[in-house]
Amino acid sequence: MKKKLSLLLAGAMLATALTGCGGSGDDGAKTDADAAQGGESSGTAASTAFKVGGHGPLTGGEAIYGNAAMNGAQIAVDEINAEGGDIQFELKYEDDEHDPEKAANAYNALKDWGMQLSLGGVTSKPAEATAADHNADRIFALTPSASAVAVTEGKDNIYQMCFKDPNQGTASAEYIADQKLGTKIAVIYKNDDVYSSGIYEKFAAEAEVKGLEIVSVTTFTSASQTDFSVQLNDAKNAGADLVFLPMYYDAASLILTQANAMGYAPKFFGVDGMDGILTVEGFDTELAEGVMLLTPFNADADDEKTKAFVAKYTEQFGDVPNQFAADAYDCIYAYKAALEAAGATPDMDAATLCDKMIEAFQGLTFDGLTGEGMTWDETGAVSKSPKGMVIKNGAYVGM
Structure with missing residues (x-):
């Protein structure tokens, strides 16, 4: 009886070992249903x-x-x-x-x-x-x-x-200056966002090197990015003919909408975070006509x-x-x-x-x-x- 019990235990242990090593036929691969959880492929x-x-x-x-x-x-x-x-x-x-x-x-x-x-x-x-x-x-x-x-x-x-943020700021100032896109520049940036503020700092430094005249610098925060009337009026009153927007496109779409409502139509120049502004839900894309930006990708490219x-x-x-x-x-x-x-x-x-x-x-x-x-x-x-x-x-x- 003891011998029979020992054989049974040995068999159970062997089965367990084989299962742990994949002996059951399950090699650990996930099914498509498993992969759908949590963005896992x-x-x-x-x-x-x-x-x-x-x-x-x-x-x-x-x-x-x-x-x-x-x-x-x-x-x-x-x-x-x-x-x-x-x-x-x-x-x-x-x-x-x-x-x-x-x-x-x-x-x-x-x-x-x-x-x-x-x-x-x-x-x-x-x-x-x-x-x-x-x-x-x-x-x-x-x-x-x-x-x-x-x-x-x-x-x-x-x-x-x-x-990197500094590279975008420098490149934007160089591009605006070299292409003679504006004579009086206003900047609106998000001061509680390292992306936006980092680009602005290098833009301002390069603008001085390139002889660009920055006539207005205003900011906003995550808590205040619904009303841009103060920033736009400051730019308008300073005579800015180009507004630089180092920010993501959610805030930029509101700025373009509010600028249009107040009859202010300068050139607008943005960075790669503005790529995708044409897809913002509820935004009138006609207001983005003529907006310029530097981006590494163009979805309309023909390659x-x-x-x-x-x-x-x-x-x-x-x-x-x-x-x-x-x-x-x-x-x-x-x-x-x-x-x-x-x-x-x-x-x-x-x-x-x-x-x-x-x-x-x-x-x-x-x-x-x-x-x-x-x-x-x-x-x-x-x-x-x-x-x-x-x-x-x-x-x-x-x-």
Whole structure:
């Protein structure tokens, strides 16, 4: 009897061991239903795919940015996985609601999930909040759109696909001066936003170098971005013939609407955060006619790569992709190129991959939707040329 019981116990233990090693036939791959939860993609077993995580505002007032980045990254992941090559990805996004404290929770959830590579944060303040954690945990991050200097400063493993804020400010002043777009410049910026204030500071410095006359500088905050009458009247009374708007397009759409209502019609010049203003719900896009901006991506470009991306994005998500979506798409493909160059494999831990990514990106030259011949320096800053765009007949046209 004892012998029979021992055999039964041994059999049970063997069955348990086989199940733990995948002997049941379940290799750990997620189903499509599982993958739909939390923005996670499937299609490959976890043991054969690199786990890429990111956090951004998927709900709340800034959700348009986070969802665009997540959707753009998802398209790239699906394309790469469909090719069936050695590089495969799992993608998971967590909602940070554009809140630094919730970004920390999102990061910890991704870390617990087993994130090996990161897309960091979509917006700058939440990305700043988790950048130190990425650095301490040695998880490499390539953010599509968090452009503040503080995101990468002092951290050797945080890189950016977007322009840094200072670069945008300098480039905008140079462009306005070189193209002789205005003689008296007004600036309206958001003083509680590192993206907006960072661009303004460099713009003001370069404007002085270029001899641009800034006649009005006014600000607003998240709590006050509903009424811009004071700012617009100040610009108008100062005789500004061009208003520089270093901000996201939600506030910019209100400024254009209110300027029209008061009969003020200067030239308006914006930055990459204004890309997508034509998609703001309830906004009269005719008011954006003639608006100029610098952006790395033009959804109306006629090259085959852009047309294919726009068609796929529109079909899947019912909207025209903006710069956030295009930069996130490029992030995934840049990761693919870097992983291939480094000879990396998905069984490597995050710290090992971090070292390999730092080395690979230092020698990488990458062609994407948002630029050709892109390179990165040791600070994580990307080198690529912005494109001057003007809105004509409801579409972006190169200047």
